[in-house]
Each structure stands twice: as structure tokens, then as C-alpha cells.
Amino acid sequence: MAQRMPGIVMVVFVTIFAFYAFYDRPTPDYRPTATQADKIRVDGLARGDGHLVAVGESGHLLVSDDEGKSWREAHVGKPVEATLTQVLFTDATTGFAIGYDGLVLRTVDGGKSWTEVHIDKEAPGPLLGICAAGGGRLFVAGSFGQFLMSADRGQSWANVPVDLPDAPHLNAVGCSSDDERAMVAGEMGVVLRSADGGRDWQPVAIPYKGSIYGVMRLSRDEWLLYGMRGHVLRSDDFGATWRTVPMQGETSFFGGTRLADGRIVLVGQDGTVVTSADKGRSFQKTGMRGREVYTAALELSPGRILLSGDDGLSEAELPRTLVSLDGRS
Template identity: 40%
Template sequence: MPAATIHQLLLDVAPAGPRLVAVGERGRILLSFDEGKNWSSASAPGQATLTAVYFHDDRHGWAVGHDAVILRTEDGGKTWALMHQSPEERKPLLDVWFENLQHGFAVGAYGLALETHDGGQRWQRRTLLPEDMHLNAIAGGPGGRIYVAGEAGTLLRSDDAGRHWRKLPSPYPGSFFGVLRLPDGNPLIFGLRGKAFRSPDGGKRWLPITTHGETTLQGGSVLTNGSIVLVGNDARVLTSHDGGRQFTARQHDLRQAFAAVAASGGALVLVGERGVAVLSRSEEESR
């Protein structure tokens, strides 16, 4: 189906080799092989809204969502298997990240955190902080350092692949909806009222980022060329080519709230409350 005909809520999108995989309401999973122009439905179990998708490589990926649902794919998103669910808790999972094919974390509402050491076959509860704040986003990378961002300025860091966690000083008391691990290993965080900060030292200090307004930022991505793209409400799109120090801003012609962004070939593919929007990367970089 053409992107212009998709009119449902999509909450995340991620590259999986030559394809893009998007997830959203009612358990919908969509695949695109042509930089977001056309999409097809994947085979997926259940109808719980899916909030996040993550691929460790071209074939192996995980999606999480409401009812603490966790899905796994081993064929690049074509088919999915249900690995975990807990509808009685009424706690949605909001993000997922894997260190390797065996070890990963899923985080969510009211402090919910789950960890697996066997590729998602079994999941154990983890307590990352005493309070039951929503844990909205998780990002990791080489060296065992992982960051979590959440409600009411919650910021956490692990230096040993999640065995131990400590709370970081927060530059803002409002909620953060996203955290990116930059190419130098340091974090960039963003959230309510257009607040965004980057740290030069692993979260000890935070430097404010000018985002040209107070529009809430919902999603972001670090592209293969090192550029950073943030998206949010009111069709907001922010782009940085200097490691997050400065961003240029624009609003997409299709006015909607964007939840996530991914790059595919020469396109930026944005998903949100009205489905999919495709933006030429050359057009964006010329602004």
C-alpha cells in the first residue's frame, strides 16, 4: 500500500537491512522495501498496541508494547513470535534494546524493566530505581554503557551492561521521551516543551540545545553519516550535522505529531499519528 494511504497511528520505525519496519496501534507491523514509499503488512500475533521496535542486525529484531507484550523476529520482520505478555499488570513497555542476540532490556511504565539473557525466551523483572517513574527510552552501545530516560527528569546510567544502575543529575524536571547514544558514546536527551540536552562526559554535565521552540520532541535517530534527526509534535523536524551542538528546524507540510524517524537510502521516513511521511534527505540537508 502507498504511504499516503496509511492513516493509522504508528509509534516507531527502524531499519532492518534493506527494509524498514514500522509498528503501531492494534499490533500493526508494516514493512517497506523502497525507502518508505510503499508498505505491506507483516504476520504478527495479537492486537496490543506496539510502541517500539529495535533490530540488532538485518534479521533479528524485537517489538514491545501494551500488555507488556514482547515480540521477536528472526527473518527481518516478515514473521513475529510472542515471547512475553502480562496484560493483568496494565503496564505498557515503551522501549527495547539488545546488547547482542542473547542479552537485552525492555523498559516501560511505572518503572517496569525486564531483562533477558537467552534471546527473549525468558524475562526477569529488574528494579532500576526505587521510584515507579515511567521509563520511556533506553539506548546502549559498545563498552557496556547504557542510558535510560524517563518521567520527571529521570536519567539512569549503567557502565556494566545493566548489572548495576545509578541515577544521573537531571537538567530538567519534566519528562524525557528519548535518549540517543552519539558516536562518541555520550548521550543526547529530549522531551517535553522542546527541551533537549547533550552531555560531553557521560551524563555528569548537561549542555542545553537550542531547538527553536517549545514543541515536545518524541523521537530521534543517529544516521550512518553521524547526522542527528529529532522529531515531535506539530510536524517538527530538527537536524544536526555537528554532533548535536546545533540544530536546524523545519515543519513538514503534512501537519501531524511525529513519533519516530529512520533513514533509508536517500529518504527520511517519519511515522506518527497519521501514518507515514517521507522526506528527501537531500531536501532536508539543503535547508
């Protein structure tokens, strides 16, 4: 009997284990898996309804509920592998993310969940810029002359032919819901403007033939372009004429934002962050932050911004001394 005891114990153990394994019990309430946002490339930033949203490589679409202290992956109806390049909210709850494969994702809950509204696996390269105009219209610009438009608040999209030689990359597009003016810019100094909500586009001459990476609408007539090798251009007449803004060095700028106090922030290579308190007429460096390449900036609170780039997400403090837009302290 003693010799059979080990076998009996083993049978009892296996029986109990099997019963436990197949017993119908509730699934534990696991918390969403956190994502290390400083370990992946992030290209775009935006603010939704109580959430921050960041998009980047390999389809990462991150959401933060605590002003960037922690991040989790947003829910996407169909898994995304294509790199996402930009994200934009048109109101507190409705937003769009764009990227490779002609991909456009849409959220209606402030960024917590997303669905695919457009995809083109034959697209020659990534979509790179997006803006929202009035009347529910949205514009998306991309590589090799890609240009998409939606007239129904982003539910459907159509390709818009752009009559440009050599199909240059269109890197950025700017517009506003306040009027029908819009502007798109890209490589080789290509700039187009539309005064009728995107129905007709006209070429604009600028004093630079390199790549422009950003378009910023400051007012109906005031516009700012920024791009390669520190080139920043400003117009007071909707692009009819341009003035080159003096800059220190030749750092390329890839992203920009306007703060609540009216200042403009541009970010780019070599950890460079510059600010303007006079609507882009002049800029001051806030200091170099190593060799990082920054792609976007988003205001978190007065004097504090969130930065995205090759090394993920980080924060920076800006000088708290403000200068009014007319140049007085």
C-alpha cells in the same frame, strides 16, 4: 411439456452450481493484502534484512519490500491486538517489537514473521523503549517503572526491580554493543545510567524536571536526551554533567535517528523536524509540516527520511547541503 421446462432448467442449473461449488480445485494464489499505512497510527520504525518494519495501533506490524512505497501486514504466530510502540533490529535478521500487555515479539527472518516471547496481561501500562547491548543483552523500559532484561538474545525475559519513588514512566533506554554503558530516562527528569551492562543502575541529575522521551548514544561518553517542550540535553562525560542545547520554540520531541552522514534528526509535535550536523551541539529546523505529531524517523536514502506518527507514514526531504561534524561546510 412446455410448462415443465422452467423447472427442468432450474434443476439442471442447481446441479451444475453444486458440482462446481464442491469440486476439489486448487486455491487461487492471492497476493498479500496491502495496508493503507497513512490511515493508522504508527509509533516505531526499523530496517531489517531488505525490509522496512513499522509498528503501531491495534497490533499493526507492517512490512515493506520496496522502501516504503507499499506495505503489508507481517505474519504473527499469535494474533496481536495490543498496540505496539517500538521496534528494533539487533542484526539484519533478528528484531524485536514491544508494546502494551508487556508484549515482546521476535523475528529471525528480517521482519517477515514474528513470534511472542514475552507477555504480561497484568502489566500496568505499555513498554516504551528498547535497546541492544553487548553479549546478547537487551533492555526494555516502560510505564510505571517497568524494566525488563534479556541475557540470551531476547529468547527469555525477566523483570528487573528499579529503585525509584512513585514508579515513574520510563520512556526510553539507550545502549550499544560496543561497551557495557547504558542509560534510561523518563518522566520527572528521571535518568539512570549503568556502566556494567545493567547489573547496577545509578541516578543521574539533569537540569530539567520534566519528561524525557528519547535517549541517544553518540559515543562512549557522548549522550543526548530529548523530550517535552523542546528540551534537548547533551553530555560529554556519560551523564556526569549536562548542557542544555538551545532550541527554537517549545516543541516536544518524541523520536530521533542518526543518518549515514552523521547528522542527527529529531522529530515531534506540529510536524517539526530538526537536524544537527555537530553531534547535537546545535540544531536547525528543516521546516514545519502542518499539525502532524511525528513519533519516529528512519533514513531511506541520502536526504530522504520516512516519518511515522498519528497520521501514519509519510516521507520528507532534508536539505542536501551537509556540514561536517567539526562545523566546516
